[in-house]
Amino acid sequence: MYKIAVMGESDSIYGFATLGLDTYPTDNPESAQRTLRNLAEGDYAVVYITESTASGIKSEIDRYSEQKLPAIILIPGVSGNTGDGVRNVSKSVEQAVGSDIIFGGDKE
Amino acid sequence: MANKTFTATRMELTRLKRKLITTRRGHKLLKDKRDELMRQFLSLVRENMALRKKVEAGLAAANKNFVLAKSTMSEEAVNVAFMTPKQEVSLEVSEKNIMSVDIPVFEYRTRTSDPNDIYSYGFAFTSSDLDDAVKSLSDLLPDMLKLAETEKACQLMAAEIEKTRRRVNALEHVIIPETEAGIKMITMKLDENERSTQIRLMKVKDMLLEEAHHYSEREA
Numbered sequence: 001m002y003k004i005a006v007m008g009e010s011d012s013i014y015g016f017a018t019l020g021l022d023t024y025p026t027d028n029p030e031s032a033q034r035t036l037r038n039l040a041e042g043d044y045a046v047v048y049i050t051e052s053t054a055s056g057i058k059s060e061i062d063r064y065s066e067q068k069l070p071a072i073i074l075i076p077g078v079s080g081n082t083g084d085g086v087r088n089v090s091k092s093v094e095q096a097v098g099s100d101i102i103f104g105g106d107k108e
Numbered sequence: 109m110a111n112k113t114f115t116a117t118r119m120e121l122t123r124l125k126r127k128l129i130t131t132r133r134g135h136k137l138l139k140d141k142r143d144e145l146m147r148q149f150l151s152l153v154r155e156n157m158a159l160r161k162k163v164e165a166g167l168a169a170a171n172k173n174f175v176l177a178k179s180t181m182s183e184e185a186v187n188v189a190f191m192t193p194k195q196e197v198s199l200e201v202s203e204k205n206i207m208s209v210d211i212p213v214f215e216y217r218t219r220t221s222d223p224n225d226i227y228s229y230g231f232a233f234t235s236s237d238l239d240d241a242v243k244s245l246s247d248l249l250p251d252m253l254k255l256a257e258t259e260k261a262c263q264l265m266a267a268e269i270e271k272t273r274r275r276v277n278a279l280e281h282v283i284i285p286e287t288e289a290g291i292k293m294i295t296m297k298l299d300e301n302e303r304s305t306q307i308r309l310m311k312v313k314d315m316l317l318e319e320a321h322h323y324s325e326r327e328a
Contacts, residue, residue, distance in 0.1 A: 001198050018242050045201050046199065065263045075164070089153065
């Protein structure tokens, strides 16, 4: 049985608690990194991270991208959409194809 | 590139020929695998992008509602409202195999079956914006899980495609040419050896004839 976690600034994520997801407010990269590591070792299958928090711990997140679990998914925070999530999708296209042939035109 | 040295023997030639056949077959199989992976990946990644756009738009709307709700309520009131969540979500993870890539499939289960059982607070002291916010977020949850599933699948498949592509390229541009060059080299060397043996035999025959009959073929 797995659970779902949400990480980020408390302002962006407190609403998820009411849906029954576990929220882990973090406000600096060090604690975020520690929390993410704990979550990945725990029984969490999906971890949602706000884009602004994720930008500080990219290397840690990349470590899990080729593992089956957990799925780490970027979500926009309350401060707005930085486009990192979309960029990540383009990145996997680039990794697979060699260059972003699908969404290349979408970037402004 | 092909500067590997092979011993010029028949045994080595047979070994190389056999290796070439296996390599060619492997190359073809891997190439097919890559093409099929790519085909599936492209449709999956399109779905991923569409879902992401949808989820991001939904989250932006939900966040807006939350900000509105927070502006009309005190920080404490909001914290109290969310203190004890009623609902609990657990995930069942199974596996799906797409072209030998194991991708997780999520199935979520909520503790209470009523989808409207998400408000962890009495309605007396909270603003209605909060209800809207919670509702919009809860409506988004299935899509968010779907997004998690497809995005993970895309990441795993991208990694697999990259690996397969490397293998295909290594076979196509290094292993196969090297083996072909080796076969060519050995064949030429063996042919050369055969020719030199033949010449040697002819020469020896000449010498023997000259000795036996005392005539020289050159004069005749």
